[in-house]
Amino acid sequence: MSLLAIVLTILGIVALVQLVRVFELGAKLRGNTQDSVDYNGNKLNGKLWLIFGVLYFAFFVWLVMEYGDKLLPVAASEHGAVIDSLMNFNWVILIIAFAGTHILLFYFASKYYWSPKRRAEFITHNNKLELIWTTLPAIVLAVIIIYGLTAWNNITDEAPEEAVNVEIFSKQFGWTARFAGTDNELGESNYNFITGANPLGVITPETIKSRIEDIKEDIERIEGNLANAPEGGLREKELSKELDNKKRQLQTIRTYSRKNTVEPYRAGDDDKVVTGEIHIPVNKTVNMHFRSQDVIHSAYMPHFRAQMNCVPGTPTRFHFTPTITTKEMRAKTGNEEFDYVLFCNKICGAAHYNMQMTIIVESEEDYESWLAEQNTFTSVETAENRSVNEEIEVEKENNDLATTK
Numbered sequence: 001m002s003l004l005a006i007v008l009t010i011l012g013i014v015a016l017v018q019l020v021r022v023f024e025l026g027a028k029l030r031g032n033t034q035d036s037v038d039y040n041g042n043k044l045n046g047k048l049w050l051i052f053g054v055l056y057f058a059f060f061v062w063l064v065m066e067y068g069d070k071l072l073p074v075a076a077s078e079h080g081a082v083i084d085s086l087m088n089f090n091w092v093i094l095i096i097a098f099a100g101t102h103i104l105l106f107y108f109a110s111k112y113y114w115s116p117k118r119r120a121e122f123i124t125h126n127n128k129l130e131l132i133w134t135t136l137p138a139i140v141l142a143v144i145i146i147y148g149l150t151a152w153n154n155i156t157d158e159a160p161e162e163a164v165n166v167e168i169f170s171k172q173f174g175w176t177a178r179f180a181g182t183d184n185e186l187g188e189s190n191y192n193f194i195t196g197a198n199p200l201g202v203i204t205p206e207t208i209k210s211r212i213e214d215i216k217e218d219i220e221r222i223e224g225n226l227a228n229a230p231e232g233g234l235r236e237k238e239l240s241k242e243l244d245n246k247k248r249q250l251q252t253i254r255t256y257s258r259k260n261t262v263e264p265y266r267a268g269d270d271d272k273v274v275t276g277e278i279h280i281p282v283n284k285t286v287n288m289h290f291r292s293q294d295v296i297h298s299a300y301m302p303h304f305r306a307q308m309n310c311v312p313g314t315p316t317r318f319h320f321t322p323t324i325t326t327k328e329m330r331a332k333t334g335n336e337e338f339d340y341v342l343f344c345n346k347i348c349g350a351a352h353y354n355m356q357m358t359i360i361v362e363s364e365e366d367y368e369s370w371l372a373e374q375n376t377f378t379s380v381e382t383a384e385n386r387s388v389n390e391e392i393e394v395e396k397e398n399n400d401l402a403t404t405k
């Protein structure tokens with residue numbers, strides 16, 4: 001069937017070419033050549049340009065009226081208003097330039113169609129014109145860039161001290177948030193500490209201890225397997241490679257317990273780890289810190305006019321002040337189901353569409369009581385807490401001994 005289709009297509013093209021040749025031959029016999037330009041035909045084309053121009057602008061106006069409100073939703077953050085006026089300012093300039101150039105284009109095309117009564121003027125150079133069309137765009141562009149840079153510098157400035165610190169952690173495919181707790185300080189974190197129970201790799205004296213224990217167990221297991229593996233085989237090679245990796249990881253984690261005091265790692269103790277839905281206070285600056293476990297994601301919160309890439313190995317941040325609560329927004333939009341949303345704006349893999357998180361903006365009191373209900377990071381392991389400090393000290397001494405040896 002496909003062969004038949006190909007043959008038919010080729011035959012069709014050949015027939016078309018022959019048909020065109022017949023027409024050309026016919027025209028030649030009648031004494032018409034393509035070179036001769038017809039005055040009436042040109043005049044008609046000129047008029048058609050004008051009609052096309054009118055339809056073109058009518059289509060533009062229709063597009064704006066039909067889809068104008070499908071652009072960004074209502075801005076719900078302090079700097080959102082700045083971004084919107086910057087955007088509108090650019091739109092005004094664009095529309096003036098677009099309308100001006102296109103009106104002239106259609107007007108000239110319709111007016112200066114070919115006529116035997118006039119000759120085209122031959123202009124090689126015009127200083128005045130060159131000056132106008134170079135300086136005017138230069139001034140307009142300079143204004144746009146200066147306006148834009150100033151707005152951007154203000155938005156990306158340092159967050160104020162009292163800002164609420166929240167970490168947004170991304171991985172394929174979901175978000176996990178961490179709130180700094182009562183000390184408003186996010187505990188340190190490192191990927192070497194990521195486990196099922198500690199998905200964000202937060203470093204606390206407890207996680208240092210349990211990680212060291214886990215890895216020691218792993219090493220013992222691998223050493224046991226290695227003893228049983230046939231000598232010189234592939235299995236032995238793989239196991240010794242795995243053993244090297246584990247030993248290196250242990251070394252890295254031990255550097256955290258070797259520091260003079262483990263107190264700095266107490267900041268992570270009261271951190272709250274939240275998934276699914278986060279709450280933030282209205283009219284208070286939220287300083288978001290972004291991390292990624294695997295690939296580049298992009299945290300996008302269109303209502304807050306906020307977007308920041310989440311890059312593995314490179315923490316990023318963005319701060320903003322929400323100005324409208326979820327409740328107010330529901331009343332404003334008349335949509336009882338309205339929710340602020342955080343979603344991934346980088347195609348990061350098969351379930352990219354699933355990377356969404358609801359954000360609830362509420363009064364500071366509501367936010368505080370919500371936060372109090374969330375689980376503290378260490379609450380799961382509190383039973384064996386406090387005595388850990390001493391154990392880590394012992395571990396530290398052992399390490400020091402091992403190093404001096």
Ligand SMILES: [Cu+2]
Pocket residue numbers: 170296297298344345346347348352355
């Ligand atoms: Cu993603």
